[in-house]
Every structure is written in structure tokens, then in C-alpha cells.
Amino acid sequence: MTSRTRTVRSPRILYLAFFFPPSRSSGVYRARATAEHLAAAGWDVTVHTAPREFFTRYIGSVDPSLEQGVDERIKVRRPGMGYFRWERDIRRYGRFRANMPILANAGYNWTQRHFFPEHYASWIPHVIARALREHAHKRFDLVLATGNPFASFAAAYWFRKLTGVPYVLDYRDAWTFNQFTEEHKYPDGHPAWAWERRTLERSALTVFVNEGLRGWHAERYPAAAAQMDVVPNGWEPEILGRAAYPGPASGRPLRFGYLGTITEAMPLRVLFDAWRIARAHPELADATLELYGHLGFFKQSADPLLDQIPLREDLGVTYHGPLAKTDVGRAYHSLDALVFCVPGARYVTSGKVFEYMATGKPIVSVHSPDIAAVDVLTGHPLWFGVDRLDAQTVANSMVAAGKAARDLAEPDFAAALAHAERYTRENTLAPFEARLRALAGR
Known part of the structure; x- marks a missing residue:
């Protein structure tokens, strides 16, 4: 047979x-x-x-x-x-x-x-x-x-x-x-x-x-x-890896960061005005704001956007330029808190929010309070949202996120990663x- x-x-x-x-x-x-x-x-x-x-x-x-x-x-x-x-x-x-x-x-x-x-x-x-x-x-x-x-x-x-x-x-x-x-x-x-x-x-x-x-x-x-x-x-664990508990950020200046393309549509004025206010707080007096990413999607966008970044002020703001996708994980690892700055209203999610959540680190919102990304962030234990988009409100969230980074406990970090795991x-x-x-x- x-x-x-x-x-x-x-x-x-x-x-x-x-x-x-x-x-x-x-x-x-x-x-x-x-x-x-x-x-x-x-x-x-x-x-x-x-x-x-x-x-x-x-x-x-x-x-x-x-x-x-x-x-x-x-x-x-x-x-x-x-x-x-x-x-x-x-x-x-x-x-x-x-x-x-x-x-x-x-x-x-x-x-x-x-x-x-x-x-x-x-x-x-x-x-x-x-x-x-x-x-x-x-x-x-x-x-x-x-x-x-x-x-x-x-x-x-x-x-x-x-x-x-x-x-x-x-x-x-x-x-x-x-x-x-x-x-x-x-x-x-x-x-x-x-x-x-x-x-x-x-x-x-x-x-x-x-x-x-x-x-x-x-x-x-x-x-x-x-x-x-x-x-x-x-987000892709095979690219970012899975974050390990970094411990509290103690004994050194805090490092805030933004990773992603920087565009004209972003609330950049609010971001930098908030940073000026936050830096006046003792918790963030020596903190830095590290910016990674392309300036716009087209080559002619770069110079006008670079002019909006307060690099010449003594604010601890640094623009590092674009990152290769394979270097993104290392950049996230170097930061203590992330600044989620995006344009738009209730129909905007943004792809970057998923990577931010996967770091297990505090996230500061710099966006309209009713964007669709809020649905994704809700329940994240280290998310510091805003009820309105203005410099003082965002600065308050930055200070709160900085304190959370100083006191980061392993259970909170693990809960943040568990929230992000739903979105691999x-x-x-x-x-x-x-x-x-x-x-x-x-």
C-alpha cells in the first residue's frame, strides 16, 4: 500500500x-x-x-x-x-x-x-x-x-x-x-x-x-x-530587547529624553518652556534633556527645526541627531525618564508611545490631553499625564516624573513592563x- x-x-x-x-x-x-x-x-x-x-x-x-x-x-x-x-x-x-x-x-x-x-x-x-x-x-x-x-x-x-x-x-x-x-x-x-x-x-x-x-x-x-x-x-522586543530593572536614579543628574522625528507640528514651544520652568525646581536643577532623531521628514526641514531647540541656553538641552534603529535600545537604557511629545488631538496615537512604555521608565506627556494615545497609556503605572497642554502643567509632570525616577521601585517597573507587553x-x-x-x- x-x-x-x-x-x-x-x-x-x-x-x-x-x-x-x-x-x-x-x-x-x-x-x-x-x-x-x-x-x-x-x-x-x-x-x-x-x-x-x-x-x-x-x-x-x-x-x-x-x-x-x-x-x-x-x-x-x-x-x-x-x-x-x-x-x-x-x-x-x-x-x-x-x-x-x-x-x-x-x-x-x-x-x-x-x-x-x-x-x-x-x-x-x-x-x-x-x-x-x-x-x-x-x-x-x-x-x-x-x-x-x-x-x-x-x-x-x-x-x-x-x-x-x-x-x-x-x-x-x-x-x-x-x-x-x-x-x-x-x-x-x-x-x-x-x-x-x-x-x-x-x-x-x-x-x-x-x-x-x-x-x-x-x-x-x-x-x-x-x-x-x-x-x-x-513595539519589537527583538529590536529593543526587554528592559532590565535599572534601580533608582540616585546620586547623579537626571536624564530626560525624547526619541523620534522632531517636526513642526509638535508642541515644541510648550516643551521647552516647560523645561525652563522644571529646571528651576531643585530636583531638576542639574537635569539634562537629550533629544534623538531626525529633524523633519525632509532635508529642507532640518535648519528651521534646529533653530527652535534652545541649545545655546544653559538648560542642559542636547541634540544628538538621528539614531540607527539598532542603537535605539541603548539610548533608551541611558535615560531616566521619557518625554512623549506629539502633535494632534483625539485621533492621534503615535507609534513611539509603545517603545516608550516598553522601557519601564517614567513617561511625561507633552500633548493634548484627549489624543488617542491616552487610551494606550491609561493603566501604565509610571505615566505622568496632563489635563491641559501648557508649560506649567507639563513642568509639574516633569518634576513628578523626576521624583519617580529617583524612587523607582522594582514592582512599579515590572508593572510598567507588563502593561507594555500587551502591545508587542x-x-x-x-x-x-x-x-x-x-x-x-x-
């Missing part, structure tokens, strides 16, 4: 993630973590991302260290795109644009109105053409598209129309809604509204980073509400992966 062993094919997913390493966009961490989690769970993962030269030449926003250690099983493809919106060197213009710039601009604007209303629209046909070739060779079971940009959503929509392969949408940010100002980005009748409705209503599943964004979209698009869910961000990437992505597997018919 003979038996035959049937080989079970791994589920195959096409992941449309425009921002992927070496990009250092804020959304790249969720994209990389998602791709790696799927590969580790046995998926055959193909990522479509932007051409490398878009990050290096056109926006100057790269972190080569983010490519190090990416799971070798992940196949990264870089379909082409046009650079009309970003090209400033007239020597690189095509003949048509160089000789008839007004007509070229008119043609570009027409495609924005009638094809897809986003500057990344030229990526869509390149993605679809390459995906169709790959699909013909070996079938995709599912498409996952993350935005922004939302050209990835349109590409997923068109690929489904052509092949029947279902797709899932991941809103890292809002498309038609400004979560920082809580205003609509587009006037009524703008084609972006129709495209958002079209892609949402045909999605097999749509996920958001917090409940506030899910609720806003469910209310505006009720026909798609049943397929909406929340997948929060998280494994814990936040495992239920999502199970739903994707069901949608892929696996």
Missing part, C-alpha cells in the same frame, strides 16, 4: 507598502513589522514599494539601518513611477515638459482630476502591471494595502477588478480627514471622497490604528462599517494575521 504526501502551499500575499525600508517615514515601522510577522507566520510575502531613488534622490529621507535584518524570505519589488511632482532639475525633464511646460502641467492636473487625485498616482499602473505578471506565474491569495499614500488602495482596488483577488486596507493615517486639525482635507465633490468610498466598500477588511479613526470612518461610510476593525501599533508586535498582529489567513481561504 502506498501513500502520497500532499504539499500544502503557503498563503501568498501581495503587500502594497509605498514606504518601506530604506525609507524612514513614520509609517515604515508598521509596514516592516507587518511583513516580517506574516513571513514568520508562514506566508509567502511579496512587498511592492517605491523605487529606491524616490527616497534617496527626490525626498532625501532614508535610514539604511532599517534594511538590515529584514527577513530574507520577504521579496521586495520596486515598481517604477513618475517624478513630475518632485523633479526640480530641468535637465532631467522630458522633451515634452521641457518644451511645453504649461501644456505638461495641464496634462498632469487632468490626470489628477480624472485618474487618481494623488501625486503618487503614477505608481499605480506600474504596480498593477508587475503584480499581474507575478500573479500569472504564481497566484496571490490576498492583497494588503497600507496608506498613506493611498495610491496603494487604488492599486488594490484595480487588481481585484482584474483578478478577483480580495484586498485588505490598512489606514496608518486618514485619507480625507486631517487627524491633527480634525478638519476635512478636501471640499465636497472632490474625487478623493468618491475614491475612498469606492475602495472601502469593496474591501474585505479595513483596519485602523485606533478606535477614533475607525469610528469616524464607520460613521461616514456605514456600508463598509461591518468590515472595519482596529489593529494598534506596537506579536500580540497586536497575531489576531490580524488570523483574519488575513481566513480571508485567503487558508
Whole structure:
């Protein structure tokens, strides 16, 4: 009697993630973590991302260290795109644009109105053409598209129309809604509204980073509400490591720190005014404020932001510049308390808060008291929140956090780590992966 062993094919997913390493966009961490989690769970993962030269030449926003250690099983493809919106060197213009710039601009604007209303629209046909070739060779079971940009959503929509392969949408940010100002980005009748409705209503599943964004979209698009869910961000123990109890910070100056990209949208004036007030307190008289990270997402942002940091005042403020992802854990270890400074209101979570919690150290909030990140921080035993965003209130929290660092007890540290453990990437992505597997018919 003979038996035959049937080989079970791994589920195959096409992941449309425009921002992927070496990009250092804020959304790249969720994209990389998602791709790696799927590969580790046995998926055959193909990522479509932007051409490398878009990050290096056109926006100057790269972190080569983010490519190090990416799971070798992940196949990264870089379909082409046009650079009309970003090209400033007239020597690189095509003949048509160089000789008839007004007509070229008119043609570009027409495609924005009638094809897809986003500057990344030229990526869509390149993605679809390459995906169709790959699909013909070996079938995709599912498409996952993350935005922004939302050209990835349109590409997923068109690929489904052509092949029947279902797709899932991941809103890292809002498309038609400004979560920082809580205003609509587009006037009524703008084609972006129709495209958002079209892609949402045909999605097999749509996920958001917090409940506030899910609720806003469910209310505006009720026909798609049943397929909406929340997948929060998280942190990676394999990158940060798991923190060890550092003991009380006694007998030396306290070290406060901020890690993350510094942007114009952050309440920097409140942060530094609060620090000036806090330094007048005996507990923080010799404390330092260490800043790590890029200055903005684009190279032209750096100088104006650097001017806002009071480096020339005798305040103990130091800007160390950007860190490689592999050095982040050591920077956190060197600090006694963390300053969670972020812009926005009730629809903003931020990915950095999860790393901050994973240090087990005191966290000072420098943000609006009703942002979505508060939902994540609630219950953290070493969180020092604010009931209003002003310098005196934040300074009071800084002083309280400094005292907590001086008296840090191991049970409080352990409770902080237990709170953070709920938000490891494994814990936040495992239920999502199970739903994707069901949608892929696996």
C-alpha cells in the first residue's frame, strides 16, 4: 500500500507598502513589522514599494539601518513611477515638459482630476502591471494595502477588478480627514471622497490604528462599517530587547529624553518652556534633556527645526541627531525618564508611545490631553499625564516624573513592563494575521 504526501502551499500575499525600508517615514515601522510577522507566520510575502531613488534622490529621507535584518524570505519589488511632482532639475525633464511646460502641467492636473487625485498616482499602473505578471506565474491569495499614500488602495482596488483577488486596507493615517486639525482635507465633490468610498466598500477588511479613526470612518461610510476593525501599533522586543530593572536614579543628574522625528507640528514651544520652568525646581536643577532623531521628514526641514531647540541656553538641552534603529535600545537604557511629545488631538496615537512604555521608565506627556494615545497609556503605572497642554502643567509632570525616577521601585517597573507587553508586535498582529489567513481561504 502506498501513500502520497500532499504539499500544502503557503498563503501568498501581495503587500502594497509605498514606504518601506530604506525609507524612514513614520509609517515604515508598521509596514516592516507587518511583513516580517506574516513571513514568520508562514506566508509567502511579496512587498511592492517605491523605487529606491524616490527616497534617496527626490525626498532625501532614508535610514539604511532599517534594511538590515529584514527577513530574507520577504521579496521586495520596486515598481517604477513618475517624478513630475518632485523633479526640480530641468535637465532631467522630458522633451515634452521641457518644451511645453504649461501644456505638461495641464496634462498632469487632468490626470489628477480624472485618474487618481494623488501625486503618487503614477505608481499605480506600474504596480498593477508587475503584480499581474507575478500573479500569472504564481497566484496571490490576498492583497494588503497600507496608506498613506493611498495610491496603494487604488492599486488594490484595480487588481481585484482584474483578478478577483480580495484586498485588505490598512489606514496608518486618514485619507480625507486631517487627524491633527480634525478638519476635512478636501471640499465636497472632490474625487478623493468618491475614491475612498469606492475602495472601502469593496474591501474585505479595513483596519485602523485606533478606535477614533475607525469610528469616524464607520460613521461616514456605514456600508463598509461591518468590515472595519482596529489593529494598534506596537513595539519589537527583538529590536529593543526587554528592559532590565535599572534601580533608582540616585546620586547623579537626571536624564530626560525624547526619541523620534522632531517636526513642526509638535508642541515644541510648550516643551521647552516647560523645561525652563522644571529646571528651576531643585530636583531638576542639574537635569539634562537629550533629544534623538531626525529633524523633519525632509532635508529642507532640518535648519528651521534646529533653530527652535534652545541649545545655546544653559538648560542642559542636547541634540544628538538621528539614531540607527539598532542603537535605539541603548539610548533608551541611558535615560531616566521619557518625554512623549506629539502633535494632534483625539485621533492621534503615535507609534513611539509603545517603545516608550516598553522601557519601564517614567513617561511625561507633552500633548493634548484627549489624543488617542491616552487610551494606550491609561493603566501604565509610571505615566505622568496632563489635563491641559501648557508649560506649567507639563513642568509639574516633569518634576513628578523626576521624583519617580529617583524612587523607582522594582514592582512599579515590572508593572510598567507588563502593561507594555500587551502591545508587542506579536500580540497586536497575531489576531490580524488570523483574519488575513481566513480571508485567503487558508
